[in-house]
Amino acid sequence: MRVLIAILLGACGAAPPPVPPAEGPGPSARIEACSPLRFLERVADRPDFVRAASGIAAVEGGWVIAQDDLAWVAVRRPDGGLDALPLPAGPGGARIFEERLGNRDDKPDLESAVTLPDGRALLFGSGASPGRVSVVIVDAAARATRVVDAAPLYAALRARTDLSGSELNLEGAAVVGDALWLFQRGNGAPRDGILPINAVAEISLDAMLAYLDGGPTPPLRRVRAFDLGRAGDVAYGFTDAASDGARVWFLASAEDSPDALQDGPIVGTRVGTIEGERIRWGPVREPDGAPSERKLEGLLLDGDAAWAVTDADDPDRASELCRLTLTRG
16 A cells, blocks of 8 residues: 555655655765866867866766856866867857856756766756756767757656656766666755755666657656755755765755755755665865865766866856765765
């Protein structure tokens, strides 16, 4: 009977109670060093630095780095240099999107990057507005990209309020076994009695890849909501995730913003793990041991360490690549 009720609730979009944190010490992370991500040259429609970095994935031929307010994909070569792959321009031929240009609402808002088993990467738009519903397939070795208008997929995700809550805002993705996990960041504004929610949707990876090649919209296998805690009055929300095979690591930030479309100050950053039905978290600390308030928006695991990219929410500041040491707790 409980299983039947859970299935019916999921089909109707009713949100079950979020999974609470497990007892005991949680994981933690320490930032060892950070360095700005800069290109060797500036071109007319691209700054000479990575801006608003939001996802990172290891692929054949380097690392792919998503940027949420540029129609460019950055590729970090094995030698540490940076290349840029252009995406289709936006309205008016723009590839740079910001308040000063009056076109911030047109940005692609690519917010997550995940490595596929064949060495390519997928970049997902946030879905926070109708123009942010693209999925980009990146073949870094061939220096090629393909953009898929995934509006039907995002409409289906938005309709599942047990996933989207009051505002859909996908901020992370991870391949876990044969599934793709999509991470919903619960930083939206309450709407029509519906509250924002942090949740994870699980989709067959094969079904997702078939969809991107013209197949049907993939169904959701499972949706789980998670309690990520608060920094004072500000709730933490997922900003990225990655799997090491045994567990899923995630980053979360507490951003004091009014909704999913507007930025605000970061008042806390933490790292956590999901193992089975258990979620735990702990602090991210700066090299001097102080609690970090960097907006870490991308996560790439590297043994007992990790790499993360930052988003300063400032069009004149380069994003940084940070090396982290992880402790499981």
